[in-house]
Amino acid sequence: MAMHELQRDYSTKDLQFISIDKQGTILTTDQQLFELKENSSIKNYHPFFEGIDTYFLEKSDHIKLECVHLNDRIFDIDFIKNDDDTAVIIFREGTDFYNRVQLIAQKRNESIIFQETLELKNQILKEQEEFKNRFIGNFSHELRNPLTLVSSFSSMLLKTELNLDQEMLVEAIKDQSDKLRDILNDIIDLSILKNSSLSLESEPFSLRKLLKNVHLNYSTTSTTKDLSIKLKIDETVPMTIIGDRRRFEQIITNFLDNALRHNKGDSIEINIKENQRRANKVSLRIEVINNSGIVPDSLGDQDIETYTNLDNGDIEKTTGLSFSIARELAQLMDGEILIKPLETGGTLQVANLKLVFPIHDKEIVEETEETAKNSKIHLTDKVRTIIAEDNSVTQMTALKILVGTGNFDNRVFTDPKDLLEAVDKDDYDLILMSSSISQVDALELISLIKEFANDHNKKIPIIAVTTKTSATDLVEYRKAGFKDVVKKPYTDDELLNTIYKRLNLKKFK
Amino acid sequence: MISKKIVIVGHFGVGKTSLIRRFVEDVFSADYKVTIGVHILKKTVHVNDKEVNLILWDTEGTDDIEEIRKAYLLGTHGFIFVCDVTRPVTYQNIESQTQYLKDNFNKVPIISIGNKSDLLPKGSISEKKEELEFLDMLVSAKEGNNVQRLFEKIAKLLS
Ligand SMILES: Nc1nc2c(ncn2[C@@H]2O[C@H](COP(=O)(O)OP(=O)(O)O)[C@@H](O)[C@H]2O)c(=O)[nH]1
Ligand SMILES: [Mg+2]
Numbered sequence: 001m002a003m004h005e006l007q008r009d010y011s012t013k014d015l016q017f018i019s020i021d022k023q024g025t026i027l028t029t030d031q032q033l034f035e036l037k038e039n040s041s042i043k044n045y046h047p048f049f050e051g052i053d054t055y056f057l058e059k060s061d062h063i064k065l066e067c068v069h070l071n072d073r074i075f076d077i078d079f080i081k082n083d084d085d086t087a088v089i090i091f092r093e094g095t096d097f098y099n100r101v102q103l104i105a106q107k108r109n110e111s112i113i114f115q116e117t118l119e120l121k122n123q124i125l126k127e128q129e130e131f132k133n134r135f136i137g138n139f140s141h142e143l144r145n146p147l148t149l150v151s152s153f154s155s156m157l158l159k160t161e162l163n164l165d166q167e168m169l170v171e172a173i174k175d176q177s178d179k180l181r182d183i184l185n186d187i188i189d190l191s192i193l194k195n196s197s198l199s200l201e202s203e204p205f206s207l208r209k210l211l212k213n214v215h216l217n218y219s220t221t222s223t224t225k226d227l228s229i230k231l232k233i234d235e236t237v238p239m240t241i242i243g244d245r246r247r248f249e250q251i252i253t254n255f256l257d258n259a260l261r262h263n264k265g266d267s268i269e270i271n272i273k274e275n276q277r278r279a280n281k282v283s284l285r286i287e288v289i290n291n292s293g294i295v296p297d298s299l300g301d302q303d304i305e306t307y308t309n310l311d312n313g314d315i316e317k318t319t320g321l322s323f324s325i326a327r328e329l330a331q332l333m334d335g336e337i338l339i340k341p342l343e344t345g346g347t348l349q350v351a352n353l354k355l356v357f358p359i360h361d362k363e364i365v366e367e368t369e370e371t372a373k374n375s376k377i378h379l380t381d382k383v384r385t386i387i388a389e390d391n392s393v394t395q396m397t398a399l400k401i402l403v404g405t406g407n408f409d410n411r412v413f414t415d416p417k418d419l420l421e422a423v424d425k426d427d428y429d430l431i432l433m434s435s436s437i438s439q440v441d442a443l444e445l446i447s448l449i450k451e452f453a454n455d456h457n458k459k460i461p462i463i464a465v466t467t468k469t470s471a472t473d474l475v476e477y478r479k480a481g482f483k484d485v486v487k488k489p490y491t492d493d494e495l496l497n498t499i500y501k502r503l504n505l506k507k508f509k
Numbered sequence: 510m511i512s513k514k515i516v517i518v519g520h521f522g523v524g525k526t527s528l529i530r531r532f533v534e535d536v537f538s539a540d541y542k543v544t545i546g547v548h549i550l551k552k553t554v555h556v557n558d559k560e561v562n563l564i565l566w567d568t569e570g571t572d573d574i575e576e577i578r579k580a581y582l583l584g585t586h587g588f589i590f591v592c593d594v595t596r597p598v599t600y601q602n603i604e605s606q607t608q609y610l611k612d613n614f615n616k617v618p619i620i621s622i623g624n625k626s627d628l629l630p631k632g633s634i635s636e637k638k639e640e641l642e643f644l645d646m647l648v649s650a651k652e653g654n655n656v657q658r659l660f661e662k663i664a665k666l667l668s
Contacts, residue, residue: 046549047549050512050564051512051564054514058583064580065547065580066546066580067545067569067578069548098545102543102545105543109543110543113596116598120595
């Protein structure tokens with residue numbers, strides 16, 4: 001076959017030419033693609049043609065319609081208007097081509113919709129997670145007041161004359177409520193960490209002193225009296241670290257708590273090594289090894305689930321909580337946490353943490369807090385104290401603790417108006433203020449006091465007693481003029497320590 | 510008998526094809542077959558004792574209305590803008606999309622609808638309605654709710 005014939009053949013094989021008049025009557029047509037009768041109306045063949053009239057009205061003489069489905073076939077259609085009110089319609093069959101296009105579009109659209117659905121689900125999960133954390137946070141805060149009372153009253157009770165039976169009972173109460181307090185703090189920490197609203201402090205602290213303190217604390221508690229806890233710090237490890245001392249300590253104590261909980265042997269080792277350092281950054285390896293007893297690993301995110309499920313609220317199930325906290329904290333410190341069973345039947349817990357140290361590294365001298373023996377303090381003049389608190393449980397807790405020392409003369413205020421009146425009329429020596437009183441925020445209230453109090457009262461220490469104790473909260477409280485912050489739940493000694501520290505005790509002796 | 514060309518537009522996967530199939534053939538399939546190009550179907554409705562031929566143009570879904578092939582829109586008497594109430598991306602830009610149609614197709618009525626109302630949790634429909642107040646109607650191709658009413662409504666608008 002000659003070349004031009006081939007071309008003709010090819011180019012017309014899938015084309016059909018139809019000419020119509022303005023009413024849609026078929027004037028001439030070939031039958032390449034489908035059969036059409038001349039002199040019949042094209043509108044009868046398919047709804048597509050029913051609107052064909054309007055193409056005669058369009059400005060353009062040439063209208064192209066691509067990918068039009070007519071029955072089970074797909075066509076590109078050209079509508080070409082002539083001067084004599086007739087038109088030529090050219091059909092090009094594209095069924096095979098467009099079916100391939102359809103397959104591609106099918107894949108693409110399905111995957112886009114799938115992706116969208118995933119994102120949506122993810123978002124719902126995230127919202128649920130946030131709700132859960134908020135819920136845990138709120139509910140833990142609610143628990144603090146009653147717990148403060150139980151914990152501090154049992155501590156006070158222990159300081160009185162009790163017979164042996166009573167003492168044992170009260171000790172058990174105190175022991176368990178302290179435990180509960182720790183768990184509560186863990187939960188709050190974790191919900192803060194999961195909300196990632198926690199930022200780390202950056203202060204220099206002595207690494208060795210911190211480790212020795214932790215070691216001492218753990219070596220001298222009753223639960224560890226048959227246990228040898230060894231602390232080994234590599235020589236090369238920096239003296240001073242710049243970072244968040246409390247959070248750093250928390251990782252180690254969480255490890256130790258974990259180790260103690262599952263320990264079956266007679267020794268626990270704490271090893272601090274240096275992985276590497278560059279400039280002023282150091283990667284430290286913190287190991288806690290118990291030579292016998294498996295600490296459950298694979299503590300995924302289900303920990304908090306088991307925890308919030310109060311139906312099986314078995315305290316021993318909380319193992320994972322401290323580990324979860326340690327893991328979150330380590331992540332905040334650009335580090336990681338590993339937990340490995342040892343061949344000896346024990347467990348190795350490791351934290352690799354990236355930390356900063358000062359270029360001129362030397363031991364820093366830290367202020368050692370001189371905690372006065374609270375029970376030995378007797379003041380001749382009573383400290384005239386305002387307790388601004390509208391929660392009756394907390395009122396009673398604070399009152400009992402203060403009254404028990406014999407050093408305080410207390411007045412309780414639950415209404416901000418009365419409080420403002422009082423600080424104007426009478427002289428006081430101390431104000432303890434909860435985070436809000438009858439809906440008025442402590443920050444607002446203190447600014448009112450600074451404004452409306454008499455000159456004497458403007459100078460007395462005001463201490464916040466609050467559940468809001470994040471670093472940013474503390475800064476705000478200080479800025480607003482609070483001398484100190486006592487964190488709820490507190491023990492009697494914690495409350496008294498802070499008060500005595502902030503009072504000029506000589507004045508009352 | 511009068512014929513009216515209705516073009517169904519909106520994102521892909523919102524149920525344009527399903528709506529038309531429910532209306533024309535009274536069937537529904539949960540399988541998704543992506544539409545490319547355009548399908549044209551027809552159904553007659555009765556409005557005020559008159560018969561109206563609705564010529565329904567089922568278009569390929571596009572993210573952006575401007576991507577639709579212009580020739581498909583020639584001679585249109587009415588638009589139905591469909592979105593999927595479970596997929597915010599399909600109604601986020603509804604305003605600019607319908608505005609584009611208004612600008613380019615002077616006086617051609619547009620009905621905006623939310624499809625897949627069956628997927629809204631029971632009891633949340635009135636709540637969701639407030640959130641989706643920019644829609645004229647909630648329909649379900651799957652369960653058939655409001656589908657007939659939708660096409661009768663647009664037929665009425667046009668006759
Ligand atoms: N549950 C539910 N699914 C629907 C509804 N309408 C359509 N679908 C589903 O949504 C997918 C996309 O529908 P389709 O009509 O092809 O959407 P189009 O791309 O806009 O034409 C298909 O899997 C349909 O089964 C509806 O009213 N309810
Ligand atoms: Mg479709």
